[in-house]
Amino acid sequence: MSDIVNWGVLGYARIARLNVLPAISRAANARLVAVASRDPAKAAECARDFKCERTYTRYEDLLADKDIQAVYIPLPNSMHKEWAIRAMEAGKHVLCEKPIAMNASEAREMAEVSRRTGKLLMEAFMYRYTDRSRRVREVIESGVLGEIRHINATFRFLLDRPNTIKAQPELGGGALYDVGCYPVNFLSLVTGRTPVSCHALAEYENGVDVNLSAVLQYEDGLIANIHCGFNAYGKTFAEVIGTKGMMEVADTFLDFRGGIQVYAKDGTRTIPVAESDRYRDEVADFSAAILEGREPLLTLDETIRNMEVLDMIRAQLKVPA
Template identity: 35%
Template structure:
């Protein structure tokens, strides 16, 4: 293997074309060599648009290509597990879009296939690679906030198109799968722990059948709490507050930080409510998709360990499962 990992892209999904593939093409350790679609003409069009040398009219044909080392899987949610397992069986490492599966049992089947193959699998929570999240966790670890006890997260957008995969219940649409998973993953990242119990509330769109407004509480060890709301039919908004006994951090664009702009996190010691104790920390521009691709590729090359493997993805899915169960039972549930 050269000093770059050769990647194939499993579908011409919008997130791949617009965000992930261009970012990976700019990486130091990633080379995108192929793209596949069940519609060969779409594969060729995407390849031409993105400057990718090979296009395939089926997923299986690309998986059979011996000159591909790793697969990026941005398929609709209900296809994540099946095609990730097929890719592993074909001898490819896999970076799969979130959520990695529709439930923890599917995720565990991926984990079993990963162990059998000896290859690497990761869930594409790109935000954990952005320097603003790394810096926020450093501040927490340094003790500047005192004892961190609460995280509050809001993530919303407005989308009512029934043709959009995010609004199709039978293929894993809905807000909790699409964006609530970020609130869970980033709280686990900041607390460096797993929640012990959760409770969730879902408002389901009567026409689409997907959860359009979802809120949850997750209780972590020592009584620490995540409170989050995610929505697919509210004004676009993203905010994360990390609150400690002596200060707080606000991450202003936590999940879709523009790659061309500086990011800002605010540290506030709480001396008054007018904000005189605020400090604005500026983070240089960074493309979290490029950083994610390079980190995964370096792990494949053996240059560094994989920080979050499939076991982490299983843990995140367990929390999502518990929130869905709680929304049905009206009770606290354990992941």
């Protein structure tokens, strides 16, 4: 049995070009075989810059390639469900960009296809493969914070690229889908649970949310705040406050080195965080899961739970006509 997984990529998107395609080349158990782009010029660019063995101008042709075992999908959010399902039904395992779908119902349908076909499906939250995320879990599991009573998580940046799909509502644009899903996932990382109530507000531009905050409450009373946006200065940050202590996580979703601050009655300490290669490790884990016949790091149960929270938030919003 081969110890290498052959990869194909559906779409020559910015995140694929800058992050995931290079990551596949850095993963010891992965090999880039083919990329499909409906733009022939982009397909040619990919072949040149990444020494890609094969390029296709139709996604269907890549899925018909019998040498490909896994497919990465960086397409617009509105296209995730269709092409993930088509890929699994074509016999490919699927690593799909976040959010995995437009709503929880779509995610459940995709999960059912994964179960029926026996093909792995994982949402690509690359930050979960950082040393920072591992240290967060260690602090939570140690019990040093006591009973968690409040969580606050933020991911925002200034979006200044024209004609981006992030600003197109028909393609699933908006800050909540693009970066708000990270704080929502962070809540899942910390609690492993689904909130029971939600209040949310958003600012809109051209039909998409560009500035959004939500307050969520859990069955035991725990309250969490999430914030996201792309119309002002960037920030990624999280804090977790318990009955015995507090943790501050700067650069929460990034992979460079730094430190996590933990405050408790016995004093303050800094937990060092090592630099990580989050995209490479994501590809490597998913490839290993295929080769070893196991689940990857992020399960579909968690993904569906996160989509349910996104649905809760979206249900609270008043989209301007």
